């Protein structure tokens with residue numbers, strides 16, 4: 001089923017380019033067309049003419065902290081570039097950039113390397129009476145994976161939320177890892193009754209307990225050398241896990257989204273925290289608020305990886321998988337090949353977005 005999925009996804013994504021949905025067209029256009037700025041012309045004598053490469057580890061109100069071999073350099077984007085129309089954020093945390101150092105120690109970002117991946121969303125813009133999206137907002141550039149942390153108990157895991165997170169990962173074509181923490185509270189076998197279903201459809205599930213140390217080495221291994229976006233509700237144990245992996249790390253990662261409450265629209269602040277053995281953990285607001293604005297209800301099935309490969313076998317090409325005869329998805333649910341809760345998540349997400357659509361037009 002899994003190899004089918006990859007093949008299916010690339011076909012389905014190709015087919016999007018010819019579909020009706022404006023938002024999806026925009027999203028895929030943005031994904032294909034990688035426009036990045038190269039070499040801003042250098043003026044006058046303000047510069048040391050010293051170019052350095054680095055990684056953007058912090059973004060706050062137009063100031064970017066760039067980690068380079070010669071230290072962290074606070075940098076800005078040339079004003080002229082900022083005013084230019086563009087369809088994606090020019091710079092985001094995770095971007096690899098080239099800067100020119102100035103005499104005052106600050107830097108000017110001159111070039112941004114092409115992104116290999118991005119955690120992004122189409123930014124909604126009001127257009128007439130409806131919403132549209134014409135610009136990509138990048139939360140993290142070049143992430144290797146998204147790590148979704150849940151606790152098996154206290155608080156009880158909200159698997160609907162996990163299913164939404166997984167849709168976000170699939171939409172962004174990013175690897176998702178699930179961390180099921182606090183296994184000491186229920187024992188491993190109970191934890192597996194909740195999360196094995198995700199392993200069955202090919203997601204990596206890491207069972208951890210900060211109390212017993214179970215899985216900590218595996219989680220550390222999983223993060224090593226990669227840029228990971230770690231997210232999960234308050235109280236699931238994110239800070240504790242990070243501290244277990246590396247002393248003090250959990251304290252440094254401040255969980256911006258929690259700290260600012262519902263303020264994901266008020267601050268555009270994101271930060272990367274370095275791991276001792278290489279790699280970074282990203283702290284970014286917004287993944288929770290990703291709200292799936294740019295999810296078309298007719299495409300929800302494409303982002304459930306165990307549902308997607310079956311869609312082509314449905315009798316009707318526009319099958320909603322709710323009630324149609326000859327529906328391969330419902331058959332698979334009946335035969336226990338698709339977990340009923342996942343199917344329920346699919347139905348809810350689809351319904352929700354159908355309503356959203358009606359409300360907009």
Ligand SMILES: Nc1nc2c(ncn2[C@@H]2O[C@H](COP(=O)(O)OP(=O)(O)O)[C@@H](O)[C@H]2O)c(=O)[nH]1
Pocket residue numbers: 181182183184185208209210211212232233234235236237238239240241
């Ligand atoms: N029993 C148990 N408690 C844990 C575990 N991990 C974290 N906790 C507790 O859960 C609470 C919330 O942890 P915290 O790391 O602050 O969660 P965060 O809000 O996701 O950063 C704290 O009281 C931790 O001591 C675990 O593996 N087992």
Ligand SMILES: [Mg+2]
Pocket residue numbers: 238239240255
């Ligand atoms: Mg915390």
Ligand SMILES: [Zn+2]
Pocket residue numbers: 311314315319320321322324326327328329330
């Ligand atoms: Zn169907």
